[in-house]
Amino acid sequence: MPKWLDDDALTGSDKLHFYEVNDSDLQQNAWLHLYAQVAAYSRWIYHMVDHLPLEIKKVVVQTKEDIESSLKLKSGNAIFYLSFKTREGAEYKSIIRQTRDGRPQHMCLEVKHVEIDK
Template identity: 60%
Template sequence: MDLSAYLPVKMKKVVVRTREDVESSKKLRSKNATFYLSFTSCGGLECRGIIRRTTDGIPQHMSLQVKCWIDS
């Protein structure tokens, strides 16, 4: 699927939740984190997304789960 017509996007808000107890400045580097996003596409669509990153401790093993939708 070609999504280039919707790029670039303008990020409105990002919230990060982690399983570990870490400082706010280090949450982006957490091994297991969930990112809640709200953004606007270049076509003006209001969108939201959730990205879940998990690791199992083995170097270079990472799983990403992504869900994105357009607000009506």
Template identity: 50%
Template sequence: MGNGLWKQEARASVEEPSQLEDERPRESINTDQHAWALPTEDTYSYNQQRIDLELFGPHPRIVLFGRVGLHCYNLRKGTNLQLLKVLNCDARMTSLISYSITLEAMDPVGHSSCEVQVQLRYAIENIGCLSAITSRCILKPKTPEEDDKHFEFNKYLVDYFYRGDMPEWITEDALTGRDKLQYYEINYSELEEEKEWLDLYAELSLFSKWQANRDGLESAKPFEMKKIVVRTRENVESWKKVKAKNAIFYISFKTRCGQDCNGIIRKTTDGMPGHFSLEVKCFLL
């Protein structure tokens, strides 16, 4: 895997395609609004709807978020469930957008199918930075115990190292500098082994730029991964960094149409089962 365009600072000044309109909820443009915020009184005034998948089909956004939830489940359970289709989806719109998505997934080991329920919220916390946060990802049917233990994601339980504003793009000397033990460059064999969810991270980062374009992400795939560096606070073994519960990924990739991109993906958890957060930012080069 070549170094490619590995820049000291990603350029964020490139204009986005003019045909792509910004569809993020207007209320979330306020930079003081955090995607993890618990409901306040005004959030109880909302629009809720069942999305008719038979009539319209699942929007790529719903499929993408369903894959995020399935990735959360696989990380938690050590499984490798594969998405087959979206069965149904409810959307609740406040200052954030919340989805309750039911998926049909397959276990490639036993070739058996199952249903997975995902509850996910997403918002633009700051302009150009998207947060996708799961508060539940479980197999159906649910047990009473699982229903009783449904809580919202609590940002204050996240390791302090991974809070606050998104980090800047990685510097050239990160792998050799003072904090070099915090970094690890993913090698080719690991890239092939973990390709599915690394592609998901790249796609989610590009979605933060192109979210209004229904077909844009499909036309941009497959991605050519050029370089991926993962950072953790702990100086743990390299293979543990890749699968760490809290980590920051710096992904340099190219779309099928030749667009070079740098994505920063911050993965965190608050320690509660089914709670998982991906904060992403993308720079078009």
């Protein structure tokens, strides 16, 4: 799994591989909220309900393809960098790698949690 985004990832030479999801895309793609819940579930298997609802702060999508920004959300293989807040106001960062093998309805999600420097 990759590390969290570098500060210049969205402006550097690799910026064509990244897309920062805007609010309207968050609204239209409810499955991004499901990805945040998958990340939360993998962190708090038994006490997840104590942290809900989650508020997504930021989502960045990384793909290997140089495709139009909004199409990156529909890519079969992508890495999602999510930051979200819990009901108590604590902030968390997670990286989710989505891979598909080409078969209909086959998908694998891998989750990595990132420690936030305080």
